[in-house]
């Protein structure tokens with residue numbers, strides 16, 4: 001098993017982060033004492049080490065301790081969880097929100113509760129692994145439609161409308177950075193009386209005039225997208241996830257979702273940090289503007305330098321290189337130049353589509369992005385020869 005992974009250049013290796021350079025920057029110190037600029041994290045707004053989040057976390061842990069001690073339905077559900085759920089419901093414009101320990105578990109919950117044996121689920125070919133695992137666990141059959149192809153989804157739904165109970169997609173695709181055709185998918189779902197589940201892990205906090213994500217970009221509401229999944233460990237800089245929807249949907253999840261019921265509630269200090277993040281994300285709108293400026297700068301300069309770009313307008317900017325070996329070599333070469341851009345290889349992306357997944361953050365400087373583009377142009381030129 002392991003030797004096969006080695007031979008295919010598919011063995012994953014972890015790099016230990018030892019610490020960070022100055023506060024508010026993207027510099028990290030990794031094992032061996034090297035300093036790298038991080039272009040791989042999902043901390044889009046630069047909130048993970050924001051003083052307001054850290055203060056909220058310490059203040060809460062001093063008051064309430066480090067752990068929740070039990071699951072939500074036993075004795076682990078605390079005031080910070082309850083307040084965060086109310087604030088997430090308001091933020092997303094839904095009746096209720098339900099907090100989960102992480103996005104993986106939130107997606108397992110949604111899929112297993114809303115789909116089951118004898119039913120059929122439609123998934124985007126490139127949707128997140130947790131949505132696929134959720135359907136597998138649900139016992140429902142599933143079909144994957146061509147990536148971001150709303151016509152293909154509609155055709156599949158029309159083929160077996162009686163059994164198609166749910167359509168699920170990422171809002172922003174995690175490895176490609178492009179957006180799902182949500183308005184068209186919403187129409188198809190509604191026409192067939194199917195649930196539309198949108199996992200907007202990479203859109204919330206980042207996209208839309210007020211950071212409400214891919215749905216805000218398209219002007220869609222709770223009628224169009226009845227089930228919204230969001231994560232809190234990306235743009236919001238902390239940890240956890242939520243499902244937002246109608247009061248009835250949330251009540252059903254509380255009663256039925258095994259990945260909600262049979263796990264310890266996430267620590268209240270984490271919820272407190274997330275509450276602080278929601279405030280900062282809304283009051284410091286400049287972070288979103290800065291992020292879109294940097295994204296535009298990256299795309300403009302990289303295109304001019306001959307770096308092969310993907311059609312993404314979000315802070316996820318993949319540079320597809322093809323083979324796992326080429327992507328790994330490029331990662332190592334960038335690392336020697338002080339840049340941390342992790343190679344993403346199969347099975348996370350399709351075979352032959354290994355890539356450097358560049359992610360930008362509001363905390364990057366112009367000159368860091370310019371240096372990244374210079375170095376990418378160098379490694380892409382040598383990968384092509």
Ligand SMILES: *Cc1c(COP(=O)(O)O)cnc(C)c1O
Nearest residue numbers: 102103104128170174201231241
């Ligand atoms: C990261 C991610 C998840 C998982 O969220 P975690 O909180 O990290 O478990 C789910 N869906 C998508 C699209 C993601 O990118």
